[in-house]
Amino acid sequence: MPPIVTGIGTMVGDGTGVEEHWKAVLDGRSWIQPIQRYDASRYSSRLAGQISGFDVSKHLPSRLIPQTDRVTQLALVAGDAALADAGIADRGYDSFDMGVVTSNASAGWEFTHHEFRKLWTQGPEKVSVYESFAWFYAANTGQISIRNGMRAASGVLVADQAGGLDAIGQARRNLRRGAKLMVAGGLDSAFDPWGWLSHLASGEVSTAEDPSSAYLPFDAAAGGYVPGEGGAMLVLEHGDSGRPPANRHGVVAGHASTFDPPPGSGRPSNLTRAIRLALDDAGVQPAQVDVVFADGAGIPERDRTEAASIAEVFGPRKVPVTVPKAGVGRLLAGAGPLDVVTALLSVRDGVIPPTPHSRTIPDEYAIDMVVEPREAKVEVALVIARGRGGFNSAVVIGR
Known part of the structure; x- marks a missing residue:
């Protein structure tokens, strides 16, 4: 029996959750707008799909925030939502029954850029000790597993757009190998000036000024893509675990x-x-x-x-x-x-x-x-x- 998706969590648009995302999708709403976090007027492209109104202090403990890049914070919140949706608090799993596989294509750009700026202007003694891991591609997997006590086989994949689907595929394989629950998915956010230049280096980012004509898949007027931030996390479980899940969203x-x-x-x-x-x-x-x-x-x-x-x-x-x-x-x-x-x-x-x-x-x-x-x-x-x-x-x- 293929694994059942028992929990879903999203971080996109206004960051308010799955049903709000679905309503926005059906309404054809666009979250693409000029970059808000700094003056982007000197860049060749200035539009991005940004998460607006996200206050991390309302979701994560204060001790965790200084340790994590924005992308990891988004991943933690999406993971929390997916696990709550799956109702795992009542499932009785051992920590070695549960694992995490995520994908991340750009790692902790914003955290690293901030710490590098301190290195160059204030000296190495001012650099956060958390830089040693907050930048890393596996930080999302690590932080979700630590936060939720998940010790089964876990991992991270780096494969740009394809990586998120491959993470779900790897989680599916881990379930076949003995895990009972897997958290899987992917998120990205690389919108500080350094990260933004990494997008523009591809030469494929749309230079359109109008958000309604900037990203046009399969359209005759297509002229590039618009980078976005966010993503989703899913909880996958065996269909024959003996513990009826709270939700059965579908199967992979x-x-x-x-x-x-x-x-x-x-x-x-x-x-x-x-x-x-x-x-x-x-x-x-x-x-x-x-x-x-x-x-x-x-x-x-x-x-x-x-x-x-x-x-x-x-x-x-x-x-x-x-x-x-x-x-x-x-x-x-x-x-x-x-x-x-x-x-x-x-x-x-x-x-x-x-x-x-x-x-x-x-x-x-x-x-x-x-x-x-x-x-x-x-x-x-x-x-x-x-x-x-x-x-x-x-x-x-x-x-």
């Missing part, structure tokens, strides 16, 4: 990942193979998939490749395709897990959420782009994520 029925050939090799992307392997792992035929939550890079070449893979897998049938994260930006490691949560809500409520702003879809893509909320019976959803450097990942979600 299949997962697969592949790596693309080197650029210039002349060989095609392996995204198609990742999708087919995930469907095979789930025991699902393409005709059974009701919706695809696409990666939707908003970069014409990458959109074209993804659309071609979707068309190759699903044939002449135009499966509904949506990119609801266009309202919050590309979240790096947080994108896939947030799409999984959104897919679970789509299954629950029988509605396919829209892609905000994208309207003019080239005929060559041959996809059925969902641009308004669409009522439909959703039993199976496919979630796709692609990371810079050739990472591909796909997850199949079922009722």
Whole structure:
């Protein structure tokens, strides 16, 4: 039996929770706006999908805040929400039954930048001792496991957009190997000046000034992506644990990942193979998939490749395709897990959420782009994520 998703938690938009996120998605609301935390007027791109109104002091103990970067604080709060949703306080698990697998693509940029500034201006004696671990990619996994006493096999994956789905896939494998509960997902936040430059270095960030036209997945006017911050955490449990869970949001029925050939090799992307392997792992035929939550890079070449893979897998049938994260930006490691949560809500409520702003879809893509909320019976959803450097990942979600 595939693992059941018994808890979900999000940190995105206004940071108020899963149902608020779902309502914003169905309303087509966008959280993309000019950068708020500092003067970004000198940068070539100035729009980002930011979490607004988040007061960490209302969620975490004061002793923990100085030890953690913003991304870890977001991960802890999302993890707390997912665990509360799963009701694990009443589940009676031993600490060695529970583990954590997260993904993080940019680590603790803001914390490190702050401490480096102190190093350069005040001297090494002023640098926080917490810099030794707060910057690290594994900090989210470590802090969640410490906070909740989780000692089963754990880990961290670094694979840009694909990493969040791969973290869920790894958690699924850990359950097969003996763990009884896994917390899995991903979050990212790299919006201090140093982190922002790391986004811009890709040359793929949209330079549009208007938030409504900045990030347009699969649109004829697509000209780059908008970075976002946030993501989601999930709790996965065995379906036959003997302890009936408080919630059964759905199942992670299949997962697969592949790596693309080197650029210039002349060989095609392996995204198609990742999708087919995930469907095979789930025991699902393409005709059974009701919706695809696409990666939707908003970069014409990458959109074209993804659309071609979707068309190759699903044939002449135009499966509904949506990119609801266009309202919050590309979240790096947080994108896939947030799409999984959104897919679970789509299954629950029988509605396919829209892609905000994208309207003019080239005929060559041959996809059925969902641009308004669409009522439909959703039993199976496919979630796709692609990371810079050739990472591909796909997850199949079922009722």
